[in-house]
Amino acid sequence: MRRCRWPREMTPQRRLLHAMFDAAVQSALPHHCLPPHLPAPPRGRTIVVGAGKAAASMAQAVEDNWPGDIQGVVVTRYGHAAPCRRIRVLEAAHPVPDQAGIDAARAILDAVAGLTADDLVICLISGGGSALLPALPASISLEDEQALARTLLRSGAAITEMNCVRRHVSLIKGGRLAAAARPARVETLIISDVPGDDPAAIASGPTVADPSTRGDALAVIDKYALDIPWSIRAWLENPDCETPKPGELANSRHKVIATAQSALTAAAAVAADAGYTPLILGDAIEGEASTVGLVHAGITRQVLAHGQPVPAPCVLLSGGETTVTVRGQGRGGRNVEFLLGLLTGLPDVARITAIAADTDGIDGTQDNAGAMIDSTTRTSTTALPFPPDTYLRRNDAYSFFEATGDLVRTGATHTNVNDFRAILIEARSPIVEFHPP
Helix, strand or coil: CCCCECCCCCCHHHHHHHHHHHHHHHHCCHHHHCHHHCCCCCCCCEEEEEECCCHHHHHHHHHHHCCCCCEEEEEEECCCCCCCCCEEEEEECCCCCCHHHHHHHHHHHHHCCCCCCCCEEEEEEECCHHHHCCCCCCCCCHHHHHHHHHHHHHHCCCHHHHHHHHHHCCCCCCCHHHHHHCCCEEEEEEECCCCCCCCCCHHHCCCCCCCCCHHHHHHHHHHCCCCCCHHHHHHHCCHHHCCCCCCCCCCEEEEEEECHHHHHHHHHHHHHHCCCEEEEEEEEECCEHHHHHHHHHHHHHHHHHHCCCCCCCEEEEEEECCECCCCCCCCCCHHHHHHHHHHHCCCCCCCEEEEEEECCCCCCCCCCCEEEECHHHHHHHHHCCCCHHHHHHCCCHHHHHHHHCCEEECCCCCCCCCEEEEEEECCCCCCCCCCCC
């Protein structure tokens, strides 16, 4: 992970949150979590393929630890590449796919074609793979796929719902990549960015049998009244769009090697060492980002007023993936929107310091990972043209935190276990002068 640019003066509390975020990210870096899970070399060839924001760094970890010959191709988001010697690293657009993604998907399908039962495919999957692998049926144009992606991103649908649709509008997702590799053995290593860590949902499960149906995908579209291109609805109404089902991919196995829970556990250890009681509220929290922020504000107020569910000094931790139903025209991101919701729900932040950031280093489509708040944030709002709730209504949390100087910018971290949220609640007198090791 490149050197972070952290906001404002680094108070002891902000330094502690910085250290907790770093610990969460470090726990999920491929060089740390991947090597123990590598399969045994095969009698035949070893082909590496993969997709996601961590795909290039995962490929690098495989190269550094693989005992024999290896080749292959992976695709990652622009700016998330890592140097590899034998595995080709391609870059494509995220979260709205582009032609480079189509070309990468074709290269990956070509890489697994013509293999034998003696060969091994190591598939490296991480969050972001859905957008990076737009392998489209002939009847669907890239423009139609891009329109679908934008519609889904603005809909407020949960990631599992979005990926149900994506699996069925694809010739590589929903287990189709594993089917294309038959009869070779496929071993998939997964860094999870999905609440619940369902392998079929992570990057839309290219090598995982799909329990959902095209009817489920159509139900998502109808539930949110999505205006989608006619070509996509026609494809979803065609039985040929159905994906491989459980029991149909005997050649494929998968293992989740890093999760939000493991990242939260690593952060909790840092907090405990600093004298704060950690409480993990959940690793799979979903919902509208601003609403989740208000709920966290309610828990924070309960700690301040009654010492429940844990007394201060403490830190409330949570992970998962919230959503944003876009109604305004501002610049946002689900982590900054959560944090602004939290701020509006806290009348007093004198004893509060909080962070919300995406572990991949990118919050939505902006240049920040997230943001921080403390008592200085509230003071800074007096100079802004609008109150915080106006920015929230406009989905303009990025502009709010840019103006207050609280954005957190880390650059690409080369992993992705989704959102990281931590609310540090002081006792009436601060207990620690935290200094990073």
